[in-house]
Amino acid sequence: MNETTSLTFAMPDMPDLESSALPDDHLDLRLWLRMLTCCNLIESEIRSRLRTEYNTTLPRFDLMAQLLRAPAGMKMSDLSRRMMVTNGNITGITDQLEKEGLVERTKVASDRRSSVVKLTAKGKRVFRKMAQAHEQWIQSLFGxxxxxxxNALFDALAELKAVARPLAS
Amino acid sequence: MNETTSLTFAMPDMPDLESSALPDDHLDLRLWLRMLTCCNLIESEIRSRLRTEYNTTLPRFDLMAQLLRAPAGMKMSDLSRRMMVTNGNITGITDQLEKEGLVERTKVASDRRSSVVKLTAKGKRVFRKMAQAHEQWIQSLFGxxxxxxxNALFDALAELKAVARPLAS
DNA sequence: TATTGTTATACTCTATAACTATA
DNA sequence: TATAGTTATAGAGTATAACAATA
Incomplete structure (x- = not known):
């Protein structure tokens, strides 16, 4: 079904990290470079469109995406774990979004150290629009x-994630 | 062979970008988030090891990797295209590496604007050691x-790269 | 003692733009 | 005019560490 290690699709002669021809005995390395190149291409395209079309950034988008799925809001430390960045960074992003009226902090009574962050009505409206565009960008690439x-990608990446996941602990 | 869209491997309950449960009709989006999470996990691990074990960075490593495959050296602008970053960044990285005696610039007679960058003997020695470690890190992940x-990953990513590649043009 | 969130700070990575010297 | 390389600068993104309030 898959022709093992062959290049199924002819590559146009465009240079990238993988191009420095590696012999076949470095297959895992080629695999990684190929994946890295793909990810970087797509990610920088998305960052660029978020910036030019919605005047926002990827971490801001990601934070709002988390909140849309959590109507009751999330604690800052939960956001920090979910996004795998430090607490201080969440504070910074939340500050920006709050200043623009897209999210709001609420003090929680049960633990007076904590805040819960929620999307405002405006935040939901704005984010839904961005998310729709974002999904179309993705679909036009992966489509x-x-x-x-x-399907093969989806399953193989699940395997890979299981191997790579412990790195973050 | 592949169970279509199912999670073949049970995921430990660790939060990441993909975790905000998405229904199955957003499959491309889940696919992208899964790939992004994998890439980011691996990339940050590699950056971290390059820093702590070899006191270097990923772009520096990548530049040296290009040069090892080009014994005659490369022009700065070729490096710029290959690494998909702007000329000014190549100047900066090359400056650092040259200061440490790992690469050297040579003026080329045929075009007096151009420089050719090569690994020095020391650069080759140092890089080979790093590259060997780097490959072991990769193999321990993808192994x-x-x-x-x-094989499925390798082929599917070739397809994806062909779709995503034009973005950089 | 440990955790939540904040603040301050520093570094990597990258892009943009203005510049020079060639071509 | 266009290209090769340099310089300066700005901003995103992230980490570390010190801190106050609370658990």
Missing amino acids: GLSDDSR | GLSDDSR
């Missing part, structure tokens, strides 16, 4: 994949 | 994948 490839 | 998954 070019065959169903087989899409 | 956990089954052969089927590895």
Whole structure:
């Protein structure tokens, strides 16, 4: 089904990290460079569009995405764990979003150290619009994949994530 | 062979970007978030090890990797295209590496604007050691994948790269 | 003692733009 | 005019560490 290690699709002659020809005995390395190149291409495209079309950044987008899925709000420390960045960074992003009226902090009575962050009505409205555009960007990229490839990627990445996940602990 | 869209491997209950449960009709988005999470986990681990064990950074490592494969050296602008960053950044990285005696610039007679950058003997020695360690890190991560998954990933990413590649043009 | 959130700070990475010297 | 490389600068993104309030 998969032709093992062959290049199934002819690559145009465009240089990238993987291009420094590696012999076949470095397959894992080639795999990693290919994945890294893909990710970087897509990620920088998304950052660029978020900036030019919605005047926002990827971490801000990600934080709002978390909140949309948590209507009751999330504690800052939960956001920190989920986004895998330190507490101080969450404070900074939340400050910006709050200043623009997109999220709000609420003090929680049960633990007076904690704050809960929620999307405001405006925040929900604005984010839904961005999220829709974002999903279309993604679909226009991944939509070019065959169903087989899409499913194979999905499952293989689950395996990889299980291996890589402990790194963050 | 692949169970279509199911989670083949049980995920430990660790939060990440993909965790904000998305229904199955957003499959491309889940796929992207999963890939992004994998890449970020691995990349930050590699950056961290390069820093603590070899006192270097990923762009510096990448530049040296390009040069090892080009014994005759490369022009700065070629490096810039290959690494997909602007010329000014290549100047900066090259400055650092040259100061440490790892690379050297040579003026080329045919075009007096250009420089060719090469690894020095020391640069080759140092890089080979780092590259060996780097490859072991990668193999210890991707080695956990089954052969089927590895091959499926490799081919699917080739497809994806072909779709995403034009973004950089 | 440990945790929540804040503040201050520093570094990496990258892009933009203005510049020079060639071509 | 266009290209090769340099310089300066700005901003995103992130980490570390010290701190206050609370648990």
